[in-house]
Each structure stands twice: as C-alpha cells, then as structure tokens.
Amino acid sequence: MSTVNGVQGEERDEYTKAESRWIRRRSLRLLGSLLHPLRAQLWVTMAVIVVSTAAQVAGPAIIAYGIDQGLPALMRQDWLPVGLAGLAYLVTGAAGAFLIAWYIRMAARVSQAVLIDLRTRVFLHTQKLSLEFHESYTSGRIISRQTSDLDAIRELMDEGINQLVRGLLYMLFTAIALVWLDWLSGLVLLATLLPLVALTRWFQVRSQKLFRRSRVASAKLIVQFVETMTGIRAVQAFRSERRNERVFGDLVEDYRDVNARALGLFAVYNPALNFMGYVAVAGVLLIGGFRVADGVLEVGVLLAAVLYTKRFFDPMEELAMFYNSYQSAASALEKISGVLEEQPSVPDPAEPVDLWTADGRVRFESVEFAYTPDRVVLPRFDLDVPAGQTVALVGSTGAGKSTLAKLISRFYDPTDGVVELDGVDLRRMHPKDLRRAIVMVTQEAYLFSGSVADNIALGKPEATFDEIVSAAKAVGAHEFIEGLPNGYDTDVNKRGGRVSAGQRQLISFARAFLADPAVLILDEATSSLDIPSERLVQEGLQTLLADRTAVIIAHRLSTVAIADRVLVMEHGRIVEDGSPADLIGGTGRFAALHAAWRDSLV
Amino acid sequence: MTATRPTLHPPHAERTGTVRALMRLRTYVGPAMPAIYASMAAYLVAQLIALAIPQVLEAIVDGPLADGDRDAIVPLALLVLALGAGEAAMFALRRWLVIGPTTRVEARMRDALYAKLQDLPVSFHDRWPSGQLLSRAVSDLGLIRRWLAFGLVLLVMNLVVIVVGAVVLISMSWMLGLVFLACSIPLWIVGYRFEGRYSEVSRRSQDQSGDLATAVEESVHGIRVLKAFGRGKHALSSFRAQAEQLRSTEIEKARLDANIWVWILIVPAVALAICLVLGVQLAAQGELSVGQLVAFFATAAVLAWPIESIGFLLAFSLDARTATDRYFDIMDSENAVRDPERPAALDAPRGELAFTDVHFRYQDSPERFGDLLDGVDLVLRPGETMALVGLTGCGKTTMTALTTRLYDVTSGSVTLDGVDVRAFRREELRRHIAMAFEDATLFSASVRENVLLGRPELTGDAAADPAVAAEAERVLDEALRIAQAGFAYDLPDGVDTKVGEEGMSLSGGQRQRLALARAVAAKPAVLVLDDPLSALDVATEARVEAELRTVLASTTALIVAHRPSTVMLADRVALLEDGRITAVGTHSELLHESEHYRFVISSLEDEERRAQAEASDLIDGEGLESRPTASVATRPAEQTEPKEAIR
Structure with a gap:
C-alpha cells in the first residue's frame, strides 16, 4: 500500500478501507512481536486474572445461598449452611483480593517490558534512519512519536489492558453465573446485548476519527512549544512573544476542541450504557418477580439475579474507558509502526566486508548524487584521494562541498556510482568499521547533556581521563575547559547557553581527535573559532593530519596552507584540482579566492 | 463521617x-x-x-x-x-x-x-x-x-x-x-x-x-x-x-x-x-x-x-x-528581568549605547571565579559601528545579550540614549535594538515571516492593505539583498517556503544570512550582531559586508568580530580582555598599540610568513602581486585531476 507506506499519509484524517486495513495489520504485527517474548508471563497473568475474577463474581451467588438455604436452616437451629456461606464469602473475597494484587504486579511487569522493548526499538530505529528521513520528517514529529505516542501506549498497557481483561472476564463470569442461577434472567440479559453492541459500534466509529485528530493536534502543539523554547533568544530579541502566544493559543484551542468533542461522545455513551443496565434490571425484576410471587423462584435467587444483571453492565463503563485509551494507543501505535516501517535509505549491509584497519584511500567512481531526479546536486564525477592526503574543498556556499563530504561519511548514498574506502564500497562496510574509519565534524557542534569529559569521550567511549585531557590539549581546548566551574566535570547542559559556539567547536574537535579515524572530514569545523584558537587548532592539525586522510571544508583559506591538495567546486563540479602552490600561482578561481582572502586579513 | x-x-x-x-x-x-x-x-x-x-x-x-x-x-x-x-x-x-x-x-x-x-x-x-x-x-x-x-x-x-x-x-x-x-x-x-x-x-x-x-x-x-x-x-x-x-x-x-x-x-x-x-x-x-x-x-x-x-x-x-x-x-519562578512599573519611552532614539562599569556573573558561577564582565566601560556614539573583539569565552556574547536584557547586568548599567535599558519595557527596548545570533534560529514559518519577525506591523492581517504589503515586499527585498540571501527566491515556494524545524532544512550559511536579514529588516536604532558572518564563504562575506556598510552608515552597531574582515566594517574597535575593555580605537591604531589585539585578531603575521615562504619556494615571488580577476574559464573536472590521482 504505497499511499500509506511508512510515515506517508500520517497527517490525514481519513483513510480508505484498504489503507486502514494495511495500517491496522502493520500495527498488529508490531504488537504481536512485542508480546511474543512475554507469552509465558502473559499466560500466567491470564490464569491469575481468570481465577481472581471468578472469585470476585461468586459473591452474589453465595449471598443467595445464604438467604435461601441458610435462613430456613437457621430457623431449625442449623448453623452449618449460613456458616459455610459466610466462610465461602470470606475466602473467595480474600483470594480475589490477593490474586488481583498479584495480577497488578505481574501486569505492570509485562507492560513495562513491552514499553521498554518498544522504546528501545523506536530509539534504535530512529538512529538508524538516514539524515534524509530526519530532515524531511522533522525533529518535532520524531520526538512526539517517542514521547506522547509512547505515553498513550503506556496508558493503555497500565490501565487499559487491566480494564479490558478484568472487565470482559467479569462480564463473562457474571453472565455464566446468571444463566446457571436462572436461565430466564439470562435470556433477558441476552436481549439487551444487541442494542449494546450497536451502541458500542456507533461509539467506536465516531471516536476513532476524533482520537486520530487529537494526536495530530497534540503533535503540532508540541512542535510549536519545543521550537519556542529552543529558540528563546531569538523569540525574545525579536519580540515574537505575542504572536507566538496567538499561534500557540490557536493550537491549544484546536487541541481543546478535539478533546472536548471526544469527551462529549463519552457523555452520551456511558449514560446510555447505564440506562440499558436498568432496562435489563427492570426486566429481570418483572419476570423474576412473577415467579417468586408464584412460588417457583426463591427470593435469594432473584436478589442474586438482580445484582448480577446490574453488575454485568458495571465494567462496560470501564470498557468504554478502555476504548478511550485503546483508540489513542492504536493511533499512536499506527504512527510508530509507520516510523518503524521506514527503511533507512542508507541501509546496513547484510554481509559486511571486514575492514578492521583502514589505510584511508577514498575513491569516487562515476558518482552522481541527486535529491530528486530533477535536482542533481553532484553531476557524475570521479575522484581519488590517496591515503594520507589532506584535501581542502573550496567553493562558494551551495557548490556541493558538504554533499560531497556527506557521501564520504555515508550520511547519504550516491544516486549512482560507488564511493570506496580502501577499495571497499562504503555500502558494504560494517557500520562499526565505517564509523571507526571515517569521522565527520560539522559546523553544528552539538553537545549532549552530561559533562564536558562525557562529550569528548563520545569519540571513544572507553577512553581514559588522561586520553580525554590530551585530546583537549591537542586541539587547544584544555585551557578554557579548566576555566569552567567544574573543569572537565562541568555539566554542559546546565550552562548550555554559556559554552560559546567556538568552545563547542573545540569540544567537538577534541571528540574527533580522540576518535582517531583513518579519514577525518571537517565541514566548517572551525568557523566559530577565534583566531588564536584557530592558530592552535591549525598547529594541532599539522600533527593530527600527518598520517591520515583528511577532507577539509573551510571558508577561511588559512586551512589551505596545511593541505596537500585543493579542490575548487562550483555548481556541484570540481573545477580546479591541484596543489595549493600551483593553484595560487595560477590564474584560476582559487588564485582569485586566495587573493581576496588575503586582502581580508589586513 | x-x-x-x-x-x-x-x-x-x-x-x-x-x-x-x-x-x-x-x-x-x-x-x-x-x-x-x-x-x-x-x-x-x-x-x-x-x-x-x-x-x-x-x-x-x-x-x-x-x-x-x-x-x-x-x-x-x-x-x-x-x-x-x-x-x-x-x-x-x-x-x-x-x-x-x-x-x-x-x-x-x-x-x-x-x-x-x-x-x-x-x-x-x-x-x-x-x-x-x-x-x-x-x-x-x-x-x-x-x-x-x-x-x-x-x-x-x-x-x-x-x-x-x-x-x-x-x-x-x-x-x-x-x-x-x-x-x-x-x-x-x-x-x-x-x-x-x-x-x-x-x-x-x-x-x-x-x-x-x-x-x-x-x-x-x-x-x-x-x-x-x-x-x-x-x-x-x-x-x-x-x-x-x-x-x-x-x-x-x-x-x-x-x-x-x-x-x-x-x-x-x-x-x-x-x-x-x-x-x-x-x-x-x-x-x-x-x-x-x-x-x-x-x-x-x-x-x-x-x-x-x-x-x-x-x-x-x-x-x-x-x-x-x-x-x-x-x-513561581521569579523573573528578575521585568518591565519597570513606570517605563521610559523614546520615540526616535539617537542610538547612543553606553556600558558603564558593567559587572556580570552567572548566578551559579562558583565564588572562586571573578565576574565574567568586571567593570566594562564603553560608549557607542549614535551612528557609530563598534567592533567587539576578544578571546573565545571572554564574555563578548554575554555583553551583547545585556543590551536587550536577555540577561540583566549584575551591577553597573547599560544605557540607550542615556536611559538605563532596565527603564524601558522590554518590548520597546527590543524594538530599538535588534540582534543577530551566531547560531541562527529560524522558526517553522515562511522565509518572509522569519525575516519580517521584527516588523509585526508589516505581516499577518496588516498585510491585507496593499500599501502595507508593498512596503513589506520592499523591506523584505532590501533585507535579503543586504544579507545576500537571494537564494530564498529560488526555494520551491520562493520567500513563502516554510523553513525551520518543520520546513526545508537550510545550510548553516543560509540560515545565518536569513538571521542577518531579519536583524536588518527590523530597522532598529541599534544593531547588535554576534559574529553574524562566521558561516559564510569569503566571497559572500565580502558582498554582505559591502551591503552592510550602507546600513551601518546610519545605524549604531555593535558587532562581535573574530575576523579582520568583519572588523573592517567598524569605525572603531573595542578590545575585551579579562572582563574589561582594555583598548578602544581604529583597527590600525590597535594593531600598533595593543599586543593582545594583535594576538587576538591578526593571523597576518603567521600567515604572511607562511604565505611568503610558500611564495618564494613555489612561485617566483610575483604570484601574490598580480591579482587575477575573478572570472576564470571553467575547466572540465577530469583535466584537473592531480598527478597522484591518475595512476
């Protein structure tokens, strides 16, 4: 079903029947795969709940026995039946209570196991999906899949399933008890089932659409909220608070409106159920009453029949509640299963080629890259970078430098042709080998919450503290880190706004240094550094790049000094290629660029 | 009961x-x-x-x-x-x-x-x-x-x-x-x-x-x-x-x-x-x-x-x-940065921005550290462009943030036309002073809305009036031209293309130029730019600078600069060192007078040495003098393969 494959069509309110079926199957498959490993526990849990519900349902029958048998017996001074009834009531009550407590704990274990499994899967899959997906799907949506949608599923697992299983079993046992006690009353109950099903069906159809809309509305709300909070400086500096409030206010109102409609549906459904319960009670009372008056039915049995009939409808409200959480969870699961269905456009190889230690020779063979067929970014080209060479990529913004870098680091795969490392197609390399061999540092130096040391150690998780410090020293980050309140242990998140852009870049540089790859790609990695820091980094780079392949993209041509080779790019093509000295000495673009840059240094 | x-x-x-x-x-x-x-x-x-x-x-x-x-x-x-x-x-x-x-x-x-x-x-x-x-x-x-x-x-x-x-x-x-x-x-x-x-x-x-x-x-x-x-x-x-x-x-x-x-x-x-x-x-x-x-x-x-x-x-x-x-x-979180009860107002600010004995420290900064800003004194005359130069982490960005009260000073004062910035309503203050940040944040809205963010009177319902719409278009055009962000017209829906988290993803340089356009479009009395050109390539930077000069001629500006090229935009340069302004003057004055300034801003000495060494070794010494023109015929990529690659 190509129209709803993966995350396609996720924002729509309506689906065709075939599409709905496709989506439902997909999410059921996901659910099945989540529950499968837990099936043993599930069976035990089921057994416990069956026994405990049976114990709970026994109550009215025991009371009926107590009144009908116990009372006449006691008139004869026979305490046994009423004593038995009392004891039975106590025992079933206690057994029911302890079993339900047991069930609650087991159900929590099962549901938490499912949740952690699902969280892990979505997290892992999100990490696997290519940048292309992330760029088009947007971070706000992928975050709400992993937060609010998972919350909806958690709610279902925590309360919903509990309600469904207990409710259904309760109704089943109640109906059985009623038929066993008095089949005529059972017949009355059966007669009310038809309108009950019709009512529930009506409710289901209406609510499904509303819950889907509610998810969409809440996702929009979340995106607006997160974007405001992460961009608070710009919000305040440009006085967008009032306008944002209006936008957010509208989203809040949309969300409120959908929620209110859904709640309105409940306000019709639940009381209607309740009323039907009384219709059944009145029927049982009437039919049973005639027979008691005629002396063919005992009073205690009538009481039990009335209690059972009324109780039969009790869980219906809970079941409707279950429907509430079920609907939210179902549409959440549909969306999550959609994300999980997305195939990474940069997939891991099925049979990876071993490449433990790479020399670092990078080769592009008739490579072409296009985002869409009519948007060719890099027309067909060849390029060979021998191991150990330092290449500077130069050209104006949008010339395709970053795209080329992303092909080497396999953020994207070429549309056509092959990118190789040491003669091995990148697509055939194990991701571990690939990431160990090739590391890219970008301009956006993202820091994760945790200490400065943690952030550097991301380059090599097993690094010792000394290694971390020497990496920081090598890139000239040591001094400023020492100057932070807690040195290397300073939490960058708490003072996130205070580690400057340049300092972030230094930290991410140290990170790359520590990773020690065979191929290092620096995409504008020094853009925010001040000149003294850049000088230090340059010195560090001389030694750092000596025995490894490097591709450096920098607008500041100072980097070129340390390059063995310069590639000038324009409109996706490599238009000049040569040693820095040759190019500077020539009359090409690079000579012009370099001259302009030197002018700017005065 | x-x-x-x-x-x-x-x-x-x-x-x-x-x-x-x-x-x-x-x-x-x-x-x-x-x-x-x-x-x-x-x-x-x-x-x-x-x-x-x-x-x-x-x-x-x-x-x-x-x-x-x-x-x-x-x-x-x-x-x-x-x-x-x-x-x-x-x-x-x-x-x-x-x-x-x-x-x-x-x-x-x-x-x-x-x-x-x-x-x-x-x-x-x-x-x-x-x-x-x-x-x-x-x-x-x-x-x-x-x-x-x-x-x-x-x-x-x-x-x-x-x-x-x-x-x-x-x-x-x-x-x-x-x-x-x-x-x-x-x-x-x-x-x-x-x-x-x-x-x-x-x-x-x-x-x-x-x-x-x-x-x-x-x-x-x-x-x-x-x-x-x-x-x-x-x-x-x-x-x-x-x-x-x-x-x-x-x-x-x-x-x-x-x-x-x-x-x-x-x-x-x-x-x-x-x-x-x-x-x-x-x-x-x-x-x-x-x-x-x-x-x-x-x-x-x-x-x-x-x-x-x-x-x-x-x-x-x-x-x-x-x-x-x-x-x-x-x-319950108390907002220390509040609007005053009796706010001051300025109809047409001249744009004199002054820092007087400004001290600033972050609340959770340990006691053993001194104030980050430790007595900053600096006056920007109306219409003047001042570059702010200093080592990474010395407090330049913090100093810019004080002007629009993203943070408040710990002691001392920042004044606009002699009025303490804390005496204004924040809304008014931020109308007078516009900022561009180094990490350019765009919101999930069209390019137009992002650029005109500081001009609410030109967007939304107001734009239904043809005169307003025309003015909005003019401001937008001008801002995009100055920031060299003409690429916006080539996006799928032109300037109505949605950008930001929910929209098209743009490169760092593109975002920075839009953020600059946004600051320019706000037509403030004072423009505060925090290293606004760091992600641009040299050629684009040069064009932006040329355009910016026209804006800066009439606007007071404080520009955080890491590069000599950015400094060149400024009438004067202030050097921030150890929490104080230790020198103010023109670029060449400071180059002569301040060793620290030379250390911070000039890569020339090193570069000169290196470049000249290269020049004498590899070219015959004239390469640098004869400046080639920018237009060079395109050579096919194949022919530019270096020798070592063709094996």
Whole structure:
C-alpha cells in the first residue's frame, strides 16, 4: 500500500478501507512481536486474572445461598449452611483480593517490558534512519512519536489492558453465573446485548476519527512549544512573544476542541450504557418477580439475579474507558509502526566486508548524487584521494562541498556510482568499521547533556581521563575547559547557553581527535573559532593530519596552507584540482579566492 | 463521617500539603467551579437515586412477592426503570457540565505556562531542558484536567455517598450498618498511609519520564553527531539506563497500587461475610424482614464502588498534586528581568549605547571565579559601528545579550540614549535594538515571516492593505539583498517556503544570512550582531559586508568580530580582555598599540610568513602581486585531476 507506506499519509484524517486495513495489520504485527517474548508471563497473568475474577463474581451467588438455604436452616437451629456461606464469602473475597494484587504486579511487569522493548526499538530505529528521513520528517514529529505516542501506549498497557481483561472476564463470569442461577434472567440479559453492541459500534466509529485528530493536534502543539523554547533568544530579541502566544493559543484551542468533542461522545455513551443496565434490571425484576410471587423462584435467587444483571453492565463503563485509551494507543501505535516501517535509505549491509584497519584511500567512481531526479546536486564525477592526503574543498556556499563530504561519511548514498574506502564500497562496510574509519565534524557542534569529559569521550567511549585531557590539549581546548566551574566535570547542559559556539567547536574537535579515524572530514569545523584558537587548532592539525586522510571544508583559506591538495567546486563540479602552490600561482578561481582572502586579513 | 477526616484534613501540619498544593489551582479553576459544583450535584443525585433503588426492591420483596400480588409488581418494576433513567440522565449531566469548563481551564493553564516561559529570561532556559518544560505543558496539564473533571468530583461526592449510604444502612439495621462501617475504618488508615509513599514515587516517575523525553530530544537533535561517530548504540545504552530507572519506578508504583487493592477488596469482603451471617441470624430471629436483608445487600452493592474508588481517587489526587507542584515550579519562578512599573519611552532614539562599569556573573558561577564582565566601560556614539573583539569565552556574547536584557547586568548599567535599558519595557527596548545570533534560529514559518519577525506591523492581517504589503515586499527585498540571501527566491515556494524545524532544512550559511536579514529588516536604532558572518564563504562575506556598510552608515552597531574582515566594517574597535575593555580605537591604531589585539585578531603575521615562504619556494615571488580577476574559464573536472590521482 504505497499511499500509506511508512510515515506517508500520517497527517490525514481519513483513510480508505484498504489503507486502514494495511495500517491496522502493520500495527498488529508490531504488537504481536512485542508480546511474543512475554507469552509465558502473559499466560500466567491470564490464569491469575481468570481465577481472581471468578472469585470476585461468586459473591452474589453465595449471598443467595445464604438467604435461601441458610435462613430456613437457621430457623431449625442449623448453623452449618449460613456458616459455610459466610466462610465461602470470606475466602473467595480474600483470594480475589490477593490474586488481583498479584495480577497488578505481574501486569505492570509485562507492560513495562513491552514499553521498554518498544522504546528501545523506536530509539534504535530512529538512529538508524538516514539524515534524509530526519530532515524531511522533522525533529518535532520524531520526538512526539517517542514521547506522547509512547505515553498513550503506556496508558493503555497500565490501565487499559487491566480494564479490558478484568472487565470482559467479569462480564463473562457474571453472565455464566446468571444463566446457571436462572436461565430466564439470562435470556433477558441476552436481549439487551444487541442494542449494546450497536451502541458500542456507533461509539467506536465516531471516536476513532476524533482520537486520530487529537494526536495530530497534540503533535503540532508540541512542535510549536519545543521550537519556542529552543529558540528563546531569538523569540525574545525579536519580540515574537505575542504572536507566538496567538499561534500557540490557536493550537491549544484546536487541541481543546478535539478533546472536548471526544469527551462529549463519552457523555452520551456511558449514560446510555447505564440506562440499558436498568432496562435489563427492570426486566429481570418483572419476570423474576412473577415467579417468586408464584412460588417457583426463591427470593435469594432473584436478589442474586438482580445484582448480577446490574453488575454485568458495571465494567462496560470501564470498557468504554478502555476504548478511550485503546483508540489513542492504536493511533499512536499506527504512527510508530509507520516510523518503524521506514527503511533507512542508507541501509546496513547484510554481509559486511571486514575492514578492521583502514589505510584511508577514498575513491569516487562515476558518482552522481541527486535529491530528486530533477535536482542533481553532484553531476557524475570521479575522484581519488590517496591515503594520507589532506584535501581542502573550496567553493562558494551551495557548490556541493558538504554533499560531497556527506557521501564520504555515508550520511547519504550516491544516486549512482560507488564511493570506496580502501577499495571497499562504503555500502558494504560494517557500520562499526565505517564509523571507526571515517569521522565527520560539522559546523553544528552539538553537545549532549552530561559533562564536558562525557562529550569528548563520545569519540571513544572507553577512553581514559588522561586520553580525554590530551585530546583537549591537542586541539587547544584544555585551557578554557579548566576555566569552567567544574573543569572537565562541568555539566554542559546546565550552562548550555554559556559554552560559546567556538568552545563547542573545540569540544567537538577534541571528540574527533580522540576518535582517531583513518579519514577525518571537517565541514566548517572551525568557523566559530577565534583566531588564536584557530592558530592552535591549525598547529594541532599539522600533527593530527600527518598520517591520515583528511577532507577539509573551510571558508577561511588559512586551512589551505596545511593541505596537500585543493579542490575548487562550483555548481556541484570540481573545477580546479591541484596543489595549493600551483593553484595560487595560477590564474584560476582559487588564485582569485586566495587573493581576496588575503586582502581580508589586513 | 469523622473517619473520612484524616484524608482531607490530616492532623499533622506537614500533611496539609496535598490540599494546599491543589488549592493553588483556584486561580485558574475559578470560572469552572460552578460547573464542577453542578457536576458534583448531578453525581450526588444520581447516587441518591442508586441508593433509592434498593428501597424499591425491599418494597417489592416485602410487599407483592410476600403477598403473591402479581399486579403490584409491574408499577414497582417500572419505578425501577424510571429511577434508572433518572440516574442515567444525571450521569450524562455530570459529564456534560464539566467538558467545556475543564478543557478551558486546561487550555488557559497551558497558554499561561507558555506565556510565562516566553517571559522568563534566557538564564532560566539555560537551566531547564525543554523536555522537562514540555512534559509539564502536555502530560501534567492533561492529568490536572482529568482530575478536575473526574477525580475531584468523584472523590468529594463518593465520600458524601458513603456517608449517606452508611446512614441508610444503619437505619435499616443499626447492627449491620455499624459492622459494615467499622470494617471500612482500616481502609481509611491504609489510604492515609498510602498517600505519602505513593506521592513520592509518583513524583519520581514523572521526573524520570521528563528526563527520558530530554534524552529522546537530544538523540534527535544531535543525530548528526551520533551518526558521524557511529555512537547510536552508545546513546542507546544511556537511554536504556534511564528507561530502566523509569521501569523500576513504575513497578514500585504498581507494588504500592497492588497493596492498596488488597485492602480495598478484602475489607468489604470481611464486612459482607460478617453481615451475611449476622443478617441471616437477625432475619431468623424475626428482627429483620427478608426484604430488608435483600435491600441491605443491594445497598452494600451500590456502596461497593464508592468505597473501592477511594483508594484510586486518592492516588489520582496525589498524581494531580504532583502535576500541580511541577506546574507551579515554573509559574513561581521569579523573573528578575521585568518591565519597570513606570517605563521610559523614546520615540526616535539617537542610538547612543553606553556600558558603564558593567559587572556580570552567572548566578551559579562558583565564588572562586571573578565576574565574567568586571567593570566594562564603553560608549557607542549614535551612528557609530563598534567592533567587539576578544578571546573565545571572554564574555563578548554575554555583553551583547545585556543590551536587550536577555540577561540583566549584575551591577553597573547599560544605557540607550542615556536611559538605563532596565527603564524601558522590554518590548520597546527590543524594538530599538535588534540582534543577530551566531547560531541562527529560524522558526517553522515562511522565509518572509522569519525575516519580517521584527516588523509585526508589516505581516499577518496588516498585510491585507496593499500599501502595507508593498512596503513589506520592499523591506523584505532590501533585507535579503543586504544579507545576500537571494537564494530564498529560488526555494520551491520562493520567500513563502516554510523553513525551520518543520520546513526545508537550510545550510548553516543560509540560515545565518536569513538571521542577518531579519536583524536588518527590523530597522532598529541599534544593531547588535554576534559574529553574524562566521558561516559564510569569503566571497559572500565580502558582498554582505559591502551591503552592510550602507546600513551601518546610519545605524549604531555593535558587532562581535573574530575576523579582520568583519572588523573592517567598524569605525572603531573595542578590545575585551579579562572582563574589561582594555583598548578602544581604529583597527590600525590597535594593531600598533595593543599586543593582545594583535594576538587576538591578526593571523597576518603567521600567515604572511607562511604565505611568503610558500611564495618564494613555489612561485617566483610575483604570484601574490598580480591579482587575477575573478572570472576564470571553467575547466572540465577530469583535466584537473592531480598527478597522484591518475595512476
């Protein structure tokens, strides 16, 4: 079903029947795969709940026995039946209570196991999906899949399933008890089932659409909220608070409106159920009453029949509640299963080629890259970078430098042709080998919450503290880190706004240094550094790049000094290629660029 | 009745917390209170009807059934049906009444939280990860709404119903009634104890899910880094660890929940077992009619749910209390950066920006560190462009943030035309002073809206007026031209293309140029640019600078500069060193006078040496003098392959 494959069509309110079926199957498959490993526990849990519900349902029958048998017996001074009834009531009550407590704990274990499994899967899959997906799907949506949608599923697992299983079993046992006690009353109950099903069906159809809309509305709300909070400086500096409030206010109102409609549906459904319960009670009372008056039915049995009939409808409200959480969870699961269905456009190889230690020779063979067929970014080209060479990529913004870098680091795969490392197609390399061999540092130096040391150690998780410090020293980050309140242990998140852009870049540089790859790609990695820091980094780079392949993209041509080779790019093509000295000495673009840059240094 | 007291009005002072904490909701819930009371009333009527039905049963059993009077059964059965219809109608009413009011309370609280967060200064946001804020804005408020609509109504009214039911039971048979009630007392005690433990675990669980949300956000926002280093697994393991913590908290919660359920179920079972034996004995002795016995059990059945529900409702109330606390954690945060009571106003500021003995330190900066800004004195004359130069981390960005009060000075003052910036309303101040940041944030809106962000009078409904629309177009064109952001016209929908998180992703340089265009379009008296050209290539930077000169001729500007090229835009340069301005002058003056300035800004000496060395080694020394023109014929890529590549 190509129209709803993966995350396609996720924002729509309506689906065709075939599409709905496709989506439902997909999410059921996901659910099945989540529950499968837990099936043993599930069976035990089921057994416990069956026994405990049976114990709970026994109550009215025991009371009926107590009144009908116990009372006449006691008139004869026979305490046994009423004593038995009392004891039975106590025992079933206690057994029911302890079993339900047991069930609650087991159900929590099962549901938490499912949740952690699902969280892990979505997290892992999100990490696997290519940048292309992330760029088009947007971070706000992928975050709400992993937060609010998972919350909806958690709610279902925590309360919903509990309600469904207990409710259904309760109704089943109640109906059985009623038929066993008095089949005529059972017949009355059966007669009310038809309108009950019709009512529930009506409710289901209406609510499904509303819950889907509610998810969409809440996702929009979340995106607006997160974007405001992460961009608070710009919000305040440009006085967008009032306008944002209006936008957010509208989203809040949309969300409120959908929620209110859904709640309105409940306000019709639940009381209607309740009323039907009384219709059944009145029927049982009437039919049973005639027979008691005629002396063919005992009073205690009538009481039990009335209690059972009324109780039969009790869980219906809970079941409707279950429907509430079920609907939210179902549409959440549909969306999550959609994300999980997305195939990474940069997939891991099925049979990876071993490449433990790479020399670092990078080769592009008739490579072409296009985002869409009519948007060719890099027309067909060849390029060979021998191991150990330092290449500077130069050209104006949008010339395709970053795209080329992303092909080497396999953020994207070429549309056509092959990118190789040491003669091995990148697509055939194990991701571990690939990431160990090739590391890219970008301009956006993202820091994760945790200490400065943690952030550097991301380059090599097993690094010792000394290694971390020497990496920081090598890139000239040591001094400023020492100057932070807690040195290397300073939490960058708490003072996130205070580690400057340049300092972030230094930290991410140290990170790359520590990773020690065979191929290092620096995409504008020094853009925010001040000149003294850049000088230090340059010195560090001389030694750092000596025995490894490097591709450096920098607008500041100072980097070129340390390059063995310069590639000038324009409109996706490599238009000049040569040693820095040759190019500077020539009359090409690079000579012009370099001259302009030197002018700017005065 | 007294048995219910400990729950709502506990004897110990520190226990009053829950009620007092929830009472704080009054400000927002006020308008919904009549509806909530009405809903309570409807619920009470419904429950009273439910309690009346057993009385009808008694009448049937002791009347027509005992007498064998078939005809009398029909009207009584119809009465049951009528009462049932009434109960259902009241239930519907109970729900209907609160839908509008409580969802509006939720919406109002959400709007208020958002407004408060936008108002709080940047220093607050430095401390609070957005995941924590988000979980308050979404799940906590949803929980509070559900509690108001169901939890509160049911908790209060079920207590009332239990009392009424107890009275009914006692009036039927004081002995049975007392036994039933005496047996529920352990339930209150257990519920009371449950309160403390559950609230602690519940808060922990909510905090942990907030942390987990933050971890998710970081893993998505930092996806490029994680991918570049192949650290997806590593991130997963720390995410897993957090998720495991949440799991064990949830299981702990379930354990507490299970324990209270044992009590909730076992107590009525004991009570009813005793009542059964006792009741049958009373009936055998003729002290109780069979109808009364039937009515007793039917009433007890009605009361079962209110009694059972108390534990759940208490837990719900504690969750709501936790959510309320978390909400007010933010709403109570004091905003030190406030608008003055009697704000100053400037119609047409000249644009004189002055820093006088400005000190600044971050609140959580340890005492052993001096102030980050330690007595900054600097005056920007109207129309002057001042470059601000200094080492990374010396406080340049902080200094720029002080001008628009993203932070407030610790002591000293920043003045605009001689008026302390703290004397203005922030809205006005930020109209006079526009900023561009190094990390350019764009919002999920069109390029047009992003660029005209500082000109609300030119966007939205106002743009319906053709004159305004034309002006907007002119401002937009000009700003995009100055910032060299003409690429925007080539986007799929031109300047109406949506950018930002939900829109097209742009490169760092593109975003920076749009952010610059935004600052320029705001037409401020003072322009504050924090290294606005760092991500641009040399050629684009040169063009932007040429265009900027025209703007800067008439505008006061403070520009953080890392590069000599940016410094060249400025009339004068200020050198920030060790928290003070140690030198002010023209670029060439400072080059001569200040060694530190040369160290910070000039790569020329090194470069000169290196370049000249290269030049003498590799070219014949004239290469640098003869400057080639910019237009060079394109050579096919194949021909430019270096020798070593063609093997």
